[in-house]
Amino acid sequence: MDRVRIGLVGFGTVGGSFYRLLTANAGEFERRLGVAVDVPWLAVRDASRPRNVAPGTRVVQGWQAILDDNDLPIVVELAGGAEAPLPLVREALSRGKHVITANKALLSAHGRELLALAAENGVELKFEAAVCGGIPIIKVLSESLLGNRVRSIVGIVNGTTNYILTRMTEERLSFAEALAEAQKKGFAEADPTLDVSGGDAAQKIGLLGSLAFGCWIDPACVLTEGITTVEQKDIEFCQASGFQIKLVAQARLMDGVPLVTVFPALVPLDHPLAGVRNEFNGVLVDSDYLGPSMYEGRGAGGNPTASSVASDLGDLLKGILSKQVRRPFAGALPLAAAFPQGRMRSRYYFHFVTANRPGIWALVTGVCAETGINIESVHQKWEDKSKPSDLYVLVDEAEESQVRLAFSRITAAEGIRPASHYLRIVPSPAGGR
Ligand code: NDP
Ligand code: HSE
Numbered sequence: 059m060d061r062v063r064i065g066l067v068g069f070g071t072v073g074g075s076f077y078r079l080l081t082a083n084a085g086e087f088e089r090r091l092g093v094a095v096d097v098p099w100l101a102v103r104d105a106s107r108p109r110n111v112a113p114g115t116r117v118v119q120g121w122q123a124i125l126d127d128n129d130l131p132i133v134v135e136l137a138g139g140a141e142a143p144l145p146l147v148r149e150a151l152s153r154g155k156h157v158i159t160a161n162k163a164l165l166s167a168h169g170r171e172l173l174a175l176a177a178e179n180g181v182e183l184k185f186e187a188a189v190c191g192g193i194p195i196i197k198v199l200s201e202s203l204l205g206n207r208v209r210s211i212v213g214i215v216n217g218t219t220n221y222i223l224t225r226m227t228e229e230r231l232s233f234a235e236a237l238a239e240a241q242k243k244g245f246a247e248a249d250p251t252l253d254v255s256g257g258d259a260a261q262k263i264g265l266l267g268s269l270a271f272g273c274w275i276d277p278a279c280v281l282t283e284g285i286t287t288v289e290q291k292d293i294e295f296c297q298a299s300g301f302q303i304k305l306v307a308q309a310r311l312m313d314g315v316p317l318v319t320v321f322p323a324l325v326p327l328d329h330p331l332a333g334v335r336n337e338f339n340g341v342l343v344d345s346d347y348l349g350p351s352m353y354e355g356r357g358a359g360g361n362p363t364a365s366s367v368a369s370d371l372g373d374l375l376k377g378i379l380s381k382q383v384r385r386p387f388a389g390a391l392p393l394a395a396a397f398p399q400g401r402m403r404s405r406y407y408f409h410f411v412t413a414n415r416p417g418i419w420a421l422v423t424g425v426c427a428e429t430g431i432n433i434e435s436v437h438q439k440w441e442d443k444s445k446p447s448d449l450y451v452l453v454d455e456a457e458e459s460q461v462r463l464a465f466s467r468i469t470a471a472e473g474i475r476p477a478s479h480y481l482r483i484v485p486s487p488a489g490g491r
Contacts, residue, residue, distance in 0.1 A: 060093045062375055065124030067101040067146065068136035069109055069117075071244040072160050072187070075360030076136060076367045077111065083368070093375050099124045103137075121146045125153060132374055134367060135159040138248055140167045151175045151183065156378075158370045160187035160363055163252070166261035170274045174390045182377070184370035189262040190215055190339040192362025193355040194369060198343065199269045206345035208270035210310040212484065215262040217337035217358025218246045218253035219285050219305040223322075224335045227293050227302065233286070245337050245358035255284035256320040259307045266341070267309030267318050273394035275309070275318050281399045283321040287479045292409055295437070295450050296324050302332045306484055310397075317397035324407050324483040330354075331484070342487065350487055400459035405434075405483035408451040410468065411475035414443050421471055422451060429464040431456045446475055452483075 066073060080087075080095055087095055097115045105119035116123075124133055125146070133150040135143050140163035147164065150157050151172065159165065165172070165188055176183040186196045190213070199208065214220050218240045225236035237254065240246050245253075252258045260280040267275045285305050296303050301324035309318045325332045330352045334340035339357025344350050356362035412418045419436065426433050432454035440447035453461075461480065469478050 059088065060379060061096055062093055062132065062378060063096045063098050063127070063130045064132040064134055064371070065099045065101070065121070065127065065130050066097050066134045066136065067121050067124065067143070068138065069100055069102050070136070070138075071360040072363045072367070073136035075364035076134065077115075079361070079364045079368055081112065087372070087375070091372065091375050091379065093379060095371070095375070098130070099127065101137075125149050125155075130155065131378055132156045132158065132371065134371070135161060135164075136367070137161075138163070140164050144168055147172055147183075148175065151179050151181055154179055154181055156181045156184070156374050158184045158187075158367055158374070160185070160367060162188040162258065162261040162265060166264055166277045169265065169268075170391060177390065182374060184374065185265070186370050187363045187366035189265055190341060190353075191217060191337075191355070191357040191359060192365045193339055193341065193353050193357065194366065195266065195341050195353055196269065197369070198351075198353060199266060203343065203345050203348065206347045208311075208343060208345045210308065210344045211263070211266050211270055211341060212306065212308045212331065213263070213266075213341035214304055214331055214334050214339050215266075215307045215341065215357065216253055216256075216259040216305055217339060217356070218250065219256075219259070220334065220339065220357070221245055221337045222254070223285060223288070223293075223303055223305065226288075226290060227297065228335075230290065232290075240337070243337070244360055254286055256282040256305060257284075259305055259320040260318075263307035263309050263318055263320060267316050268391060268394070270309065270343075271311060271316050271394065272391065273316070274391040275316055275394045276396070279318065279394070279396035281319040281321065281402075285322045288322050288481075289409075291448055292481070295409075295448075296407070299452070300327050301325060301483070302327065303481070304331055304334070306331065312397040312401075315395045315397040317399070317402060319399070319402070322481055324481055326484070326486050328486055329484060330487065400457065400462070402458045403455050404458070405455050405485070406453045406461050406480055407483060408449075408453070408465070408478070408480045410449040410451070410478040411446050412449050412478075413473040413475075414440060414445075414447050415473060418449065418473055421473070422449065422468055425464050425467045426451075426453065429460050429467070431460055431464055
């Protein structure tokens with residue numbers, strides 16, 4: 059039986075699950091690939107804490123022992139952080155070791171350099187676990203759809219925010235209660251601001267878009283909005299109007315140029331993403347020969363993510379055993395141009411919080427008319443004349459620049475409260491309503 063030694067960095071939610079998977083399913087690697095996987099080194103931040111590992115695994119502080127081990131061809135980085143593991147990954151690739159990572163923050167910030175470094179050194183940088191947890195979406199884009207041109211990717215790619223929005227919708231939990239649950243279940247990032255601000259989803263959709271379109275999407279070019287402005291009132295109104303609110307990540311080719319966005323949006327109930335609940339993720343890919351195809355599964359949590367790390371490990375083992383260096387899918391990628399965000403088109407939902415006095419409807423409808431925005435419907439809810447009321451306006455497809463102008467004019471007017479906001483509406487996949 060062949061034996062391959064790997065170095066594991068990180069023993070938290072994902073690292074711990076991955077180690078347990080290797081132990082529990084060692085027989086699967088042996089049966090399917092004819093190889094035994096040994097983990098001689100486990101690197102953590104604090105090696106003094108007891109860890110439940112087999113006697114053959116030495117727990118060490120920091121990763122130098124892994125880098126210095128010349129009989130160890132694979133490093134698995136599950137520590138996290140955009141900057142801290144950069145020296146580890148650079149050094150491992152430079153020393154001819156393959157690297158598997160689940161770290162989208164690192165890849166988003168440095169992936170272009172690291173993929174090129176891997177290619178230069180004839181090794182692989184694998185990252186299935188970095189996007190959508192257990193869904194094999196990287197494999198779909200880099201292998202299964204290799205013969206297609208991808209036109210668009212529309213997805214729910216963050217498990218924490220989908221969990222929060224689902225719990226707010228179905229159980230009427232507060233945002234804080236739902237976030238605390240997501241953290242307890244191990245879905246959230248060490249700093250959950252990354253999840254709720256849309257940053258984590260932006261890192262992931264940037265990576266998916268880069269693979270799909272063959273050009274590196276600069277994270278700074280991703281329009282990124284989080285879910286902290288979404289209120290229970292929005293969820294209730296939108297549900298009654300036939301929509302679910304979801305954090306939607308999109309990468310589309312517009313006139314041949316990528317438009318990449320992350321924002322909370324109204325998703326019509328007949329859209330495949332509307333039924334993606336809790337920490338599940340879903341990705342709808344539209345490509346020229348296959349057409350639309352949908353991928354769904356658990357997008358966060360230790361075990362699903364460990365499953366993707368194991369898939370990358372299996373791929374590397376096959377290459378190592380057959381002594382083949384696989385040609386990297388993404389080596390030196392050119393930088394992508396960015397489609398102007400102001401030219402993006404969509405239907406929109408406005409929620410104005412307003413004083414209860416004559417002239418508010420006239421103000422809103424007047425500014426929409428002046429800015430060329432066609433109103434579909436207006437609904438007002440007020441409980442009591444002394445309290446602000448909620449004015450919900452759905453409008454026909456318009457350009458983002460028109461909507462920003464109208465919104466800023468309306469919210470600058472007397473009688474409109476700062477809590478006012480707007481969301482975009484995702485079209486049904488068939489292009490209908
Ligand atoms: P955790 O915070 O649960 O675990 C991090 C682990 O890394 C800990 O064991 C920690 O050591 C170790 N570590 C941190 N810094 C260092 C260092 N400098 N040297 C050695 N070890 C270090 O994180 P997660 O498991 O949740 O996440 C890990 C990675 O996986 C992140 O990149 C994350 O974005 C990604 N990911 C997470 C998913 C999830 O659902 N949680 C899903 C998909 C990807 P110690 O135990 O001593 O503190
Ligand atoms: N925090 C991330 C999420 C983990 O909630 O999706 C999976 O990448």
